[in-house]
Amino acid sequence: xxxxxxxxxxxxxxxxERAEATARLVEMGRRMAMLPGAYGQEEWRxxxxxxxxxxxxxxxxxxxxxxxxxxxxxxxxxPSSIRACLDHAxxxxxxxxxxxxxxxxxGLNDGWRWLGGVEAATIQRDLPATLDRVKSLSAxxxxxxxxxxxxxxxxxxxxxxxxxxxxxMTLRLLDVKYFVLLPETGLVLDSRDRYxxxxxxxxxxxxxxxxxxxxxxxxxxxxxxFMILNRDxxxxxxxxxxxxxxxxxxxxxxxxxxxxxxxxxxxxxxxxQDREMDDIFDEGLHEFLLDAIRVNARLxxxxxxxxxx
Amino acid sequence: xxDEMTGxxxxxxxxxxxxxxxxxxxxxxxxxxxxxxxxxxxxRRIGITFAVYGEGGDPERLIPFDLIPRVFAADEWRRLERxxxxxxxxxxxxxxxxxxxxxxxxxxxxxxRLVYRNTAFEPAMVGVDPPGRVYSHVVxxxxxxxxxxxxxxxxxNCRTPSGVSYMLxxxxxxxxxxxxxxxxxxxxxxxxxxEELRRTLEEVAPPACSGDPVIALLTPGPFNSAYYEHSFxxxxxxxxxxxxxxxxVDDGLxxxxxxxxxxxxxxxxxRIDDAFLDPLSFRPDSLLGVPGLFNAYRAGGVTLCSxxxxxxxxxxxxxxxxxxxxxxxxxxEPILQNVPTWRCSHDDERAWVLERLDExxxxxxxxxGGYGMLIGPHSTADERAEFAEKIKRDPERYIxxxxxxxxxxxxxxxxxxxxxxxxxxxxxxxxxxxxLVPGGLTRVALREGSLVxxxxxxxxxxxxxxxxx
Numbered sequence: 001x002x003x004x005x006x007x008x009x010x011x012x013x014x015x016x017e018r019a020e021a022t023a024r025l026v027e028m029g030r031r032m033a034m035l036p037g038a039y040g041q042e043e044w045r046x047x048x049x050x051x052x053x054x055x056x057x058x059x060x061x062x063x064x065x066x067x068x069x070x071x072x073x074x075x076x077x078x079p080s081s082i083r084a085c086l087d088h089a090x091x092x093x094x095x096x097x098x099x100x101x102x103x104x105x106x107g108l109n110d111g112w113r114w115l116g117g118v119e120a121a122t123i124q125r126d127l128p129a130t131l132d133r134v135k136s137l138s139a140x141x142x143x144x145x146x147x148x149x150x151x152x153x154x155x156x157x158x159x160x161x162x163x164x165x166x167x168x169m170t171l172r173l174l175d176v177k178y179f180v181l182l183p184e185t186g187l188v189l190d191s192r193d194r195y196x197x198x199x200x201x202x203x204x205x206x207x208x209x210x211x212x213x214x215x216x217x218x219x220x221x222x223x224x225x226f227m228i229l230n231r232d233x234x235x236x237x238x239x240x241x242x243x244x245x246x247x248x249x250x251x252x253x254x255x256x257x258x259x260x261x262x263x264x265x266x267x268x269x270x271x272x273q274d275r276e277m278d279d280i281f282d283e284g285l286h287e288f289l290l291d292a293i294r295v296n297a298r299l300x301x302x303x304x305x306x307x308x309x
Numbered sequence: 310x311x312d313e314m315t316g317x318x319x320x321x322x323x324x325x326x327x328x329x330x331x332x333x334x335x336x337x338x339x340x341x342x343x344x345x346x347x348x349x350x351x352x353r354r355i356g357i358t359f360a361v362y363g364e365g366g367d368p369e370r371l372i373p374f375d376l377i378p379r380v381f382a383a384d385e386w387r388r389l390e391r392x393x394x395x396x397x398x399x400x401x402x403x404x405x406x407x408x409x410x411x412x413x414x415x416x417x418x419x420x421x422r423l424v425y426r427n428t429a430f431e432p433a434m435v436g437v438d439p440p441g442r443v444y445s446h447v448v449x450x451x452x453x454x455x456x457x458x459x460x461x462x463x464x465x466n467c468r469t470p471s472g473v474s475y476m477l478x479x480x481x482x483x484x485x486x487x488x489x490x491x492x493x494x495x496x497x498x499x500x501x502x503x504e505e506l507r508r509t510l511e512e513v514a515p516p517a518c519s520g521d522p523v524i525a526l527l528t529p530g531p532f533n534s535a536y537y538e539h540s541f542x543x544x545x546x547x548x549x550x551x552x553x554x555x556x557x558v559d560d561g562l563x564x565x566x567x568x569x570x571x572x573x574x575x576x577x578x579x580r581i582d583d584a585f586l587d588p589l590s591f592r593p594d595s596l597l598g599v600p601g602l603f604n605a606y607r608a609g610g611v612t613l614c615s616x617x618x619x620x621x622x623x624x625x626x627x628x629x630x631x632x633x634x635x636x637x638x639x640x641x642e643p644i645l646q647n648v649p650t651w652r653c654s655h656d657d658e659r660a661w662v663l664e665r666l667d668e669x670x671x672x673x674x675x676x677x678g679g680y681g682m683l684i685g686p687h688s689t690a691d692e693r694a695e696f697a698e699k700i701k702r703d704p705e706r707y708i709x710x711x712x713x714x715x716x717x718x719x720x721x722x723x724x725x726x727x728x729x730x731x732x733x734x735x736x737x738x739x740x741x742x743x744x745l746v747p748g749g750l751t752r753v754a755l756r757e758g759s760l761v762x763x764x765x766x767x768x769x770x771x772x773x774x775x776x777x778x
Binding site for chain 2: 001110
């Protein structure tokens with residue numbers, strides 16, 4: 001397969017994951033800002049920071065839903081906005097039109113055309129519907145890939161991109177919010193903290209899944225466990241690394257060659273299996289997250305070197 | 310005026326249009342409009358658009374699709390087919406000749422000036438022998454009809470004629486939206502085209518290739534107006550769609566960068582202009598292209614389809630001599646006629662043209678896409694004055710032809726079914742053998758009275774039928 005094709009598939013998947021993650025972040029911000037006594041400013045600021053768009057906002061300026069929506073949904077200049085992500089995903093898809101199935105292309109193209117015609121005023125009027133549509137477009141694409149795409153090297157590069165980006169978004173979300181999860185200082189738990197924790201779960205569409213696994217018990221350590229070490233939760237770091245390992249492993253079998261990225265992802269998976277949440281807290285959650293972000297960046301670089309893109 | 314369905318008007322529906330006329334009658338306008346809307350929705354969803362960047366508006370436009378097919382009877386096609394093959398052969402023989410001994414020039418049939426001083430003549434190709442002596446592997450010939458038996462060639466496209474994806478998609482779309490039309494099995498299928506193209510390309514594998522040739526389609530990239538067609542054809546042929554940056558030349562061979570390292574490419578079906586093929590040979594200032602590609606081609610390491618320098622054969626002034634080429638190389642009389650053409654570079658012809666600007670169509674020799682044309686009968690006095698100035702200033706750039714009474718074909722218009730002018734472009738494939746799929750692209754000028762069928766000027770497309778014997 002052409003290296004450029006592999007690269008485009010990899011980035012197409014990354015951009016679509018990112019568009020979906022951004023939609024969930026905005027959803028989280030919206031819910032938090034509606035809570036009584038909420039610190040709307042602070043919440044929206046962490047939303048833009050997690051979306052990687054913090055630099056676009058003046059640190060002293062007031063930001064609210066309108067500004068965030070404009071920047072994170074429609075602003076083509078902001079590289080992490082949903083529109084920019086869909087543009088990039090579609091450009092990549094168009095460049096490798098023959099490498100994806102008609103169903104995948106149509107799903108993506110329909111979504112792109114829809115967002116291209118949406119006005120800022122419409123989004124403000126019905127934000128939840130807009131965000132749902134973004135999520136369902138990504139679900140449609142992923143479903144089309146699942147059911148129509150040949151399980152060959154193309155699929156492997158597509159899944160590698162998806163898992164790497166999802167791991168990245170989980171990490172960025174945790175990095176912005178990690179202080180919420182630091183062990184209690186012995187003070188009485190106030191309801192605002194509780195909502196902040198829940199907001200983390202909302203940003204990964206996982207409130208119900210969390211309840212199912214841990215029952216109603218919200219604790220920072222369990223939430224952190226869920227998002228980092230839980231092997232069944234599709235947005236957890238452990239799950240994403242396993243998925244990435246599987247995709248890269250299939251490529252190694254296919255090509256009969258292993259590269260640096262294979263060793264790196266093996267090590268990342270092992271870390272997730274061997275560690276306990278308490279160890280991570282002891283060593284410092286923030287340091288752990290920074291390390292993981294570095295590992296992700298390294299993986300991305302090693303992957304493109306290994307496959308010549 | 311000749312109408313494809315009713316002929317010269319007197320005698321009712323022509324035989325090949327029997328089914329179509331009955332179908333129009335039975336469906337009614339509303340159903341036809343509904344089918345058209347369905348068809349357009351399909352085109353847009355699949356992304357069959359052509360890109361027009363830098364003109365504002367939607368950069369990805371849809372070519373309007375007219376639902377009512379254009380039909381050729383079996384015997385009409387037999388004659389067209391012979392004429393098309395004859396012309397494609399003669400054009401390739403001409404290219405082989407002028408890049409070698411130049412017999413047709415020595416014989417005084419084509420003026421030397423016209424070839425050697427033509428910017429489309431590629432000196433680097435002199436003495437090069439392409440595999441199978443084929444220069445133009447896909448010849449698209451634009452044909453117009455002016456009467457029951459009068460077919461004329463408007464121009465030849467020897468480099469990289471586009472539009473064949475519409476021939477395939479229009480049929481696909483018709484079969485999907487109006488399956489009842491195909492039940493009787495009287496329409497020749499066109500869907501073998503990608504296979505035939507692949508075979509043609511395989512046949513011209515370079516001397517350095519042993520075993521199954523690896524073929525790739527070279528595209529300038531997604532911003533090219535015909536990109537959809539490039540990806541569509543690559544997909545149907547099961548070959549890689551490559552951009553210049555995917556290729557490199559090493560040791561006289563052409564390679565593509567793949568996830569498993571370099572892989573040999575034997576044949577490049579290139580849909581990219583000569584100027585952007587190889588910066589070392591053609592345009593040193595160009596950042597595009599594959600350095601060393603032309604040398605690899607000359608040394609027999611890779612085949613370029615079409616060959617560089619093929620454009621000389623579809624030059625609008627060289628066109629005038631194609632009937633002579635047919636007589637000279639094939640010893641036959643041309644089956645398809647040329648449209649009479651006046652060359653503004655000749656003093657007497659120019660004077661004649663300038664007196665009759667209001668009757669003639671004036672075209673740029675190197676123009677395409679329907680741009681830079683003057684259509685005399687539809688022009689204003691100011692436009693004619695402006696064109697007269699242009700011609701006097703730069704006579705070599707222009708030719709003139711009579712305003713043809715193009716045949717019309719029933720089409721869906723705002724007011725109902727109405728005749729609209731059409732032309733026809735078949736795609737003739739030349740490898741070790743000549744192949745011609747029974748069909749082609751019919752373009753239709755959807756504006757009432759308009760003679761310009763180019764998609765950039767409000768033209769649309771139709772499915773084109775060749776009826777089985």
